[in-house]
Amino acid sequence: MKRQKRDKSERAYAKGYQTGLTGRANDNCPHDEMNQRQAWLNGWRDGWSDHVEGYTGVSGIHKMNHHTL
Template identity: 50%
Template sequence: MKRQKRDRLDRAHQRGYQAGIAGRSREMCPYQALNQRSHWLGGWRAAMEDRAVLA
């Protein structure tokens, strides 16, 4: 059970990162659950930082 939860949260982070790299807004987060939403936003923020470094 713990592994399944971790995998879902990892997936949310990865999807947030991909959205950030694509330049999408953080309001585009598809998750409503607080835990998944926070991981998605964490990935999105990491992507924004990476985009700033590359630019």
């Protein structure tokens, strides 16, 4: 049985979230395609917001698991 790949937009969101959560700038977006770029930026915004609010390390595990599933 083959493993089904996640949607590219979903993966872009997860990577953007991880980038924002670590406090890196949003100009690091690697996508040129509009839908993936928008998903990455949405993830970055959510990750950046969690970074600013202090949801890093152990306090952010429950949020990160939710965003990266």
